[in-house]
Amino acid sequence: MDLLLILKTLLMGIVEGLTEFLPISSTGHLILLGGLLGLNAEKWKVFEIFIQSGAMLAVIWEYRRRFWWIGTTSLADPAARRFIVNLAVAFLPAAILGLTVSKLIKAHLFAAVPVALAFVLGALVILWVERRKRRPRIENVDDMTIFDALKVGIAQCVALIPGASRSGATIIGGMLFGLSRRAATEFSFYLAVPTLLAAGAYDLYKNRALLSAHDLPMFGVGTVAAFISAFLCVRWLIRYVSTHDFTVFAWYRIAFGLVVLATAYFGWVRWVAA
Numbered sequence: 001m002d003l004l005l006i007l008k009t010l011l012m013g014i015v016e017g018l019t020e021f022l023p024i025s026s027t028g029h030l031i032l033l034g035g036l037l038g039l040n041a042e043k044w045k046v047f048e049i050f051i052q053s054g055a056m057l058a059v060i061w062e063y064r065r066r067f068w069w070i071g072t073t074s075l076a077d078p079a080a081r082r083f084i085v086n087l088a089v090a091f092l093p094a095a096i097l098g099l100t101v102s103k104l105i106k107a108h109l110f111a112a113v114p115v116a117l118a119f120v121l122g123a124l125v126i127l128w129v130e131r132r133k134r135r136p137r138i139e140n141v142d143d144m145t146i147f148d149a150l151k152v153g154i155a156q157c158v159a160l161i162p163g164a165s166r167s168g169a170t171i172i173g174g175m176l177f178g179l180s181r182r183a184a185t186e187f188s189f190y191l192a193v194p195t196l197l198a199a200g201a202y203d204l205y206k207n208r209a210l211l212s213a214h215d216l217p218m219f220g221v222g223t224v225a226a227f228i229s230a231f232l233c234v235r236w237l238i239r240y241v242s243t244h245d246f247t248v249f250a251w252y253r254i255a256f257g258l259v260v261l262a263t264a265y266f267g268w269v270r271w272v273a274a
Contacts, residue, residue, distance in 0.1 A: 008037045013051045013222035017229025020055040023168030023249050028115040043210045049200045050219045054226030056196040059189045090153035091194045112271030118163025119257030126250035137178035141187045151177040181241045
């Protein structure tokens, strides 16, 4: 295997794992990084599915006891059934809208300038929500109603815009609708599982002709890197939100977005959509 290519896949996997669950947009980072690294071939669409799956598996592993509880008690335990229903309801809005407009979004918004603008606008929303400082109604995900889940699911639709951030939309949306910072963050983790699983399966089916056994070892490196970095990130973020808000991520988004816009405007970097 090409050592340089392995290093590129390793870097992409690490970036996916670190950004998937932070409110800074993994898709936006992968679009920009993939363009910089020259990973523009069609097969890299399949690679991104693999590394997103690695990040998703990190959540399943971290919360394996809860998923085991759901799988083994859902028929008898009303709380487990309510949790499953809430996840399903939160998952549906973005799934339905994504099937409707995904081609249009990929055709027009998967480029440096739209991604950078989404970074900055998303940051302003985070700053606004954090400044409101309202007392949350819901401290635990098990206390969510189906209507709470639906509102978070509608918020997740914003994440169809690259650079907006799936985790950012669900966490900040959850906080806006009354969830505590910790509850919104944990529900965002759980919601990532059906969302990334469904999106990955759909994209893999569409791009199945691009799959090659020759690429699997290289894809495996990226997937393992994404799993490890996402696992560490999830554990860190849960501790972080206990005593901090998301303002620092908003300022990061603004700085990152402005750098991309400036370098694109002055021609210092030739950003190419991945």
